Amino acid sequence: MTLFIAYALIAGVLVGLSRQLNGRLAMSTSPLIASFWNHIVGFVFLTVLGLVLGNLILPGAADAPWWVYLGGPLGVIFVTAGSWLIPRIGAVNSALLVIGGQMVSGVLFDLARGAPMTFWASALGVTLILAGVALTQRSR
Amino acid sequence: MSSIPAQRPKPLHLLAAFASGGLLTFAVFINAEAGRYGGALYSSWLAHGTGTLAAILVLALLRLRRRPAEPSASGKAPLWAYLGGISGAATVMLTSTSVNTPLALAGTLALGLAGQVAFSLAADQWGLFGLPRRRLTGRDAGAVVLIVAGSLLIIFLGMGS
Numbered sequence: 001m002t003l004f005i006a007y008a009l010i011a012g013v014l015v016g017l018s019r020q021l022n023g024r025l026a027m028s029t030s031p032l033i034a035s036f037w038n039h040i041v042g043f044v045f046l047t048v049l050g051l052v053l054g055n056l057i058l059p060g061a062a063d064a065p066w067w068v069y070l071g072g073p074l075g076v077i078f079v080t081a082g083s084w085l086i087p088r089i090g091a092v093n094s095a096l097l098v099i100g101g102q103m104v105s106g107v108l109f110d111l112a113r114g115a116p117m118t119f120w121a122s123a124l125g126v127t128l129i130l131a132g133v134a135l136t137q138r139s140r
Numbered sequence: 141m142s143s144i145p146a147q148r149p150k151p152l153h154l155l156a157a158f159a160s161g162g163l164l165t166f167a168v169f170i171n172a173e174a175g176r177y178g179g180a181l182y183s184s185w186l187a188h189g190t191g192t193l194a195a196i197l198v199l200a201l202l203r204l205r206r207r208p209a210e211p212s213a214s215g216k217a218p219l220w221a222y223l224g225g226i227s228g229a230a231t232v233m234l235t236s237t238s239v240n241t242p243l244a245l246a247g248t249l250a251l252g253l254a255g256q257v258a259f260s261l262a263a264d265q266w267g268l269f270g271l272p273r274r275r276l277t278g279r280d281a282g283a284v285v286l287i288v289a290g291s292l293l294i295i296f297l298g299m300g301s
Contacts, residue, residue, distance in 0.1 A: 004241040008248045011234035012255020014227045020263050021224035024270045028217035032202070034224070036195035042225030043188035049229075050181055061178030068177070071170035072190030074163050076198075079228075081160035089149045089157075090274040091260035096287045097154060099253060101161020103291045107298065109165055122298030125290040132286030133158070135279055136149050 016095060022079055023086035031084040038079050039072070093136055100129045180236035184229060218270070246295050253291055257284060 018038070026034040050056025086094045107122045149157070167187070175183035238248045261284075267273030 001242065004238045004243055005247075005251060007234045008238040008243055008251035009255040011231045011238070011248070012252035012257075013259045014231045014234070014255075015252065016256045016259030016263060017269075018224040018227035018231070020259075020269045020271060021221050021227065025217045025221040025224065027214040027270070028221070032195065032199060036192065036199060037222050038225040038228060039188050039191035039195055040225070041222055042229040043185065043192050045226050045229050046181065046185040046188055050185055053181070055179065055181065056185060057182050058177070058179040061174075061182055064174055064177035068170055068174035068183075068186065069190050071167045071174060071183075072187040072192075073194035074167040074170070075187050076191045076195045078160050078163050078167060079224075081156050081163075085153060085157055085160075087271055089153050091263035091268075091271070092257075092274070092276065092280055092284065093149050093153075094157060095256050095260040096283055097149065097157030098161040098164065099256070099291060100287050101158035102164050103161075103294050104158075105162035105165040107294060109169070110299070116300050118298050118300070122294050125292075125294035125298050128286050128290030128293065132283045132290065133154065135283040135286060137151070137154060 016091065019082045019086055019094060020091060022083040026083035027087050031080045032076075034083040035076050035079040039076060096136065097133060100133050103129055175236070180232065184232040184236075188225070188229065214270075221270070246299060249295050250292055253288065253295075257288060 022034045022038050025037060029037075047056075082094060082098065085097075089097075104126050107117070107126055110117050110122075171183045171187050174186055178186070235248055235252065238251075239245055243251070261276065262268060263271065264274040264276060
């Protein structure tokens with residue numbers, strides 16, 4: 001169990017590390033070019049890994065709906081935005097604002113598709129997040 | 141190295157960051173669907189492959205319209221700056237493993253949040269990996285507490301019923 005806790009913690013650290021590295025690359029190139037390198041390097045890495053492990057594409061893959069091909073392009077915009085932001089507002093602000101946006105949109109998305117939700121807790125959570133976001137904006 | 145001052149977020153930054161978090165919600169949902177059909181590795185591989193093609197397409201369109209970008213003030217990027225994609229790909233492997241343990245989605249999200257915030261605090265404090273240092277203030281601490289508390293409330297009490 002300790003191992004899996006470490007996995008989940010390290011996954012979070014790697015999200016931050018990835019944004020930091022892509023942000024550094026964007027400072028010498030551009031945010032979009034950093035996003036391009038992020039994707040192609042990840043693609044090559046995963047291709048090699050898939051060939052080594054031998055189970056890259058499971059038989060059901062072809063039955064997936066057409067819109068599964070849109071996740072990658074959205075990811076390109078996401079990495080471009082992060083690489084543009086981090087040299088400008090810092091790692092903490094970037095992480096907090098992206099997490100805030102993810103949580104609030106997640107709640108709205110779950111509401112819209114009627115997923116089970118404890119409304120008071122989600123509403124209070126969104127309120128706290130928006131208060132935190134407002135705090136990053138105060139000039140003095 | 142720290143020639144670009146890291147300011148406080150302006151409304152444009154806030155909007156960009158918040159909106160990109162929203163994009164991530166959809167990307168995660170879409171990639172999870174791909175994973176349901178083809179497995180977690182396939183899902184991440186597909187996202188990186190289609191993302192590479194999309195980035196090439198947009199870069200090509202931009203090149204057609206204007207001259208290559210001016211040389212940057214930051215000099216050549218060190219080789220390690222190109223490794224963000226490995227870090228991102230490894231993230232997917234770790235989370236798709238821990239989601240299927242007793243930690244489940246809630247535990248994975250909460251611990252990932254903690255790891256991400258801890259790393260970003262260290263990154264700003266010491267200016268890790270060639271990005272500008274940023275002195276942390278009491279207001280940063282307040283924002284961290286509010287946003288992390290709100291997120292944990294949604295993850296552990298809000299999600300599900």
